[in-house]
Amino acid sequence: MAQNFWKSSHAQQWIFDKTEIWKQRGEDMKVYNEEEYNRLNIFWANFITAVATEYAHSHANGGYKLRQQMIATAIVYFKRFYLRQSFRDICPFLVASTALFLACKVEETSIPTSASSFLKHTSTVLQKRWAVPFEPNPAKHGGIYDPEFLLVEILDCCLVVHHPFRPMAEFLDDFRQFSLSASGTNTPVKDTDAIEAQCQKVANDSLRCDVGLIFPPHIVALSSIIVAMELMGRGEELEGWLVEVDVDIEKVIDCVDQIYKMYTLWKSFDEKEEVKKLMAKLPKPNSPITHQQQQPSTSNNYF
Known part of the structure; x- marks a missing residue:
């Protein structure tokens, strides 16, 4: 799909x-x-x-x-x-x-x-x-x-709905393969389970801002990986691989920025x-809505 x-x-x-x-x-x-x-x-x-x-x-x-x-x-x-x-x-x-x-x-x-x-x-x-x-x-x-x-x-x-989870798994697999070939020692990426868990968490957290309404899933996926690795203090490990990834880097930068802004706001929330x-401040609802028409407001409030 x-x-x-x-x-x-x-x-x-x-x-x-x-x-x-x-x-x-x-x-x-x-x-x-x-x-x-x-x-x-x-x-x-x-x-x-x-x-x-x-x-x-x-x-x-x-x-x-x-x-x-x-x-x-x-x-x-x-x-x-x-x-x-x-x-x-x-x-x-x-x-x-x-x-x-x-x-x-x-x-x-x-x-x-x-x-x-x-x-x-x-x-x-x-x-x-x-x-x-x-x-x-x-x-x-x-x-x-x-x-x-x-x-x-x-x-x-x-x-x-197309979520970033599948392209994120594909990106992570490609990153692991790139790291193996780049090292020349067949040494796998360290703590892959922890990386995957952190990437999954960031992708889930991205639902708390509008990136899913603005960017395609693969952009959100790659941005989640970048943010996750940076939060783990391992962002530099992605540098060589990111050069090889065929994506619109300006969109990735924008998406990463929006995710960080969401985290900053969330931290102070x-x-x-x-x-x-x-x-x-939530607006009071109108009277009952059917799929045919909306009628004048008669209800009081939510609570």
């Missing part, structure tokens, strides 16, 4: 430049400034991951496991949805739960549940991690007729305190 990326809906419909992304978020940017929205990007990814983890723990004895790729797909669905909709249109907690459920089906994760099963863990997660109260009642939060149908419609049925303030 990776070799078909450039013919995919992901490549043709869901890659944007930064200016276009912020323009599409125009309605919500009347409420949040750019830094606040970037903090929200970190929060939403952390929140979706936490809900998925809470769900998995609640079914620990049932043998159900939620793979990271499924969580990554759900985060991408959520981010894409709010490029075309405002937080005012529908409660993001409802969208997050629906995105998790849809991602489970697309990524073929076996689950005996529904979107509401994820939604009921929302209250637990918000209260436990962020001390934010929430009543998991879809009808109160701009409830919709068939939320899954609406999510699929807004995504234009573009449900296959006191989630437990700041999320409350960000949630207080």
Whole structure:
């Protein structure tokens, strides 16, 4: 599937430049400034991951496991949805739960549940991690007729997401082969398991910024490797290999820079305190939305 990326809906419909992304978020940017929205990007990814983890723990004895790729797909669905909709249109907690459920089906994760099963863990997660109260009642939060149908419609049925995980594995294998040939001693790269784990972590963390909406997966993959190796204090080991890699280096530099900026923001982000303030500014949802029409607002608030 990776070799078909450039013919995919992901490549043709869901890659944007930064200016276009912020323009599409125009309605919500009347409420949040750019830094606040970037903090929200970190929060939403952390929140979706936490809900998925809470769900998995609640079914620990049932043998159900939620793979990271499924969580990554759900985060991408959520981010894409709010490029075309405002937080005012529908409660993001409802969208997050629906995105998790849809991602489970697309990524073929076996689950005996529904979107509401994820939604009921929302209250637990918000209260436990962020001390934010929430009543998991879809009808109160701009409830919709068939939320899954609406999510699929807004995504234009573009449900296959190309993640950086596969090209990253290919890059790492190529790096190992290059290192062996360059050394002339058949000495393998040291601590390959630790390198792979760190690269995987950075790729997962990159979901907390917009690089997946701006760059193709192989650029995010290579950037994740560079950041991971630099964080391990081993960036110089990549220098000879990077010269041989056929990529748009300007895009890689831009992507690396955005990942570092996300880490800097995340490090200064006191989630437990700041999320409350960000949630207080969250636009109130309109009245129930169906896939046919949106009606005047009658609901009160999220909490």
